Amino acid sequence: MRFDSQGALRSIAERQYVDTLIVPLAELAFGEDMVRKAESYEVIHAVTVETERQLSGRTMLSPTLSYTDVEAGVELVKDVVAKAESSGFSHVLFIASDVRFKPYDLPILFVPPLALGAMSSDQAHTMVQNFATQVITELSSRWMAT
Amino acid sequence: MAQNGSKVTRRQFLTYTLTGVGGFMAATLISPMVNFAIDPVLKKSGAGDKVKVMSLDDITTEPQRVDFKKQTQDAWYEFEETLSAWVYKTESGEIIALSPICTHLGCQVAFAGDPTRPQEFFCPCHLGRYEKDGTNIPGTPPTAPLARYEKEEKDGFLYLGSPISQK
Numbered sequence: 001m002r003f004d005s006q007g008a009l010r011s012i013a014e015r016q017y018v019d020t021l022i023v024p025l026a027e028l029a030f031g032e033d034m035v036r037k038a039e040s041y042e043v044i045h046a047v048t049v050e051t052e053r054q055l056s057g058r059t060m061l062s063p064t065l066s067y068t069d070v071e072a073g074v075e076l077v078k079d080v081v082a083k084a085e086s087s088g089f090s091h092v093l094f095i096a097s098d099v100r101f102k103p104y105d106l107p108i109l110f111v112p113p114l115a116l117g118a119m120s121s122d123q124a125h126t127m128v129q130n131f132a133t134q135v136i137t138e139l140s141s142r143w144m145a146t
Numbered sequence: 147m148a149q150n151g152s153k154v155t156r157r158q159f160l161t162y163t164l165t166g167v168g169g170f171m172a173a174t175l176i177s178p179m180v181n182f183a184i185d186p187v188l189k190k191s192g193a194g195d196k197v198k199v200m201s202l203d204d205i206t207t208e209p210q211r212v213d214f215k216k217q218t219q220d221a222w223y224e225f226e227e228t229l230s231a232w233v234y235k236t237e238s239g240e241i242i243a244l245s246p247i248c249t250h251l252g253c254q255v256a257f258a259g260d261p262t263r264p265q266e267f268f269c270p271c272h273l274g275r276y277e278k279d280g281t282n283i284p285g286t287p288p289t290a291p292l293a294r295y296e297k298e299e300k301d302g303f304l305y306l307g308s309p310i311s312q313k
Contacts, residue, residue, distance in 0.1 A: 001252075017251055017272060053228065057251025058271035125213070140270045 002052065002061050011060050018057075020139060021089045023080060024048045024064040025073070025096035025108065040097040040113035043131070046124075047111055048095050050132040055139065060089075070100045077106050091142055095135065109138055196298050196305035200233065205241060205304065209234040209257040209267075209278065214306070231295055231306055232257055232267070234278075244280045245293040245309035255292070267292065280312065 001007030001018065011018045026041040045064070052061035065080065067073030077094060084092045094106065097113040111131045116124045154162075199214045209232040218227040232244045232255075246254040248269040255276060259268030266283070267276040275283040280292035296307030 014251060054254040055271055057248055057253035057269070129213075136270065143270070 001056055001059070003063050007060060015088050018060055019089055020055075020059040020091040020093070020143075021062055021084045022048055022051060022059050022135075023062040023077075023092065023094045025077065025094045025098075025101075026064050026066050027073075027098055028066040028068050036113065039115045039117070042116050043111050043114055043128075044095050044097060046116065046128045047131045047135060050128055051095075051135045051139075054132065054136060058143075059139070065094075070098070073098075074101065074104050074106065077101075077108070081107065090146065091139065093135070093139060093142075109135055196296065196307040198303050199231065199306050200304050202241075202299060202302050202304055205233055205235050207235050207237070209244070211246070211256070229306075230254065233304065241297060241299065241304060242279065243295040243297050243304070243306055245295060247293065247309070248274050248288055249282065249290040249292065249313075250274050250287040 001010055024041075024044045026044050027037050029037040041064070048061055052059055062080075065073075065076055067076060081092050092107055094108040095111060096108050097111050099110060101108050102110075111134075114127065116127065119127065195217075197214050197216050199212050204210075211230055211232055213228060213230050215226050215228055218225060230246050232246055233241065235241055244267075246256070246267075248255050248271065250269065250272060253269050253271035255267040255269045255274065257267050257278070258264045259270060260266065260273075260275075263275065265278055267278070267280070269275070269288070272287045274288040275286045276288065276292055277283065280294065282288040282291050291312040293309035293311050295309050298305040298307070
């Protein structure tokens, strides 16, 4: 479900079933690199929306967390994980394309920052499907492990 | 006073005429208002258009997933919705198009999604299971069979409409 009033009501009512939070994590920039950051965000957005569409019964898609600075981003991620887990979400998964998060031990799945806009709509669709399948496989294995 | 051969007085004639004309004028005023008020309802019922999804030649007895886009209207707001269907042909040649939305909480099921059960639909979220024909398997979370799309075969292609609940 999504983070809207209906989704929130259902998530609270079905908390035993909705135990996974998916959080898009995107960098915000306003200079020359704005285009590249926007491309990354497009991939992250498309993949998380598609994942939620396929797993809407067990996952909640959070609004995008954005950061301008990696250290601050790390703190933000830790804070969200702690709050979500203490509220009953057993699984929290972030989707990002910024590899600078890799050294930190955080629950992030990385998607490559491709320019979807430069592809044909069929190509883009296939690409997003493939990444979403990776996210779904990752979540399924986490679910199986518990 | 009534004339010979007629049961209608002048007064009655005028009353009828004025009621008729008045009623007509009232209807002219009110019907657009009613129409305007219930417009979203009218629009929705008209949105049953079918979308071309695949060639009939590509349909096999093995369910395949197809994605397609459909213009959807939610009251006043129109948007493009991505839908999926699992399409296959039965032994007798009948085409079945199942909606992958799990009837439990709305995840998407996949055929052979659980490799140990290659002839069933499987929901990864809460391990719901369905037979190949969409019937929910008792003892798993779903309580209703998968919905089936309205379908039409035309000029060698399969067209799908809205999913219809099989409850």
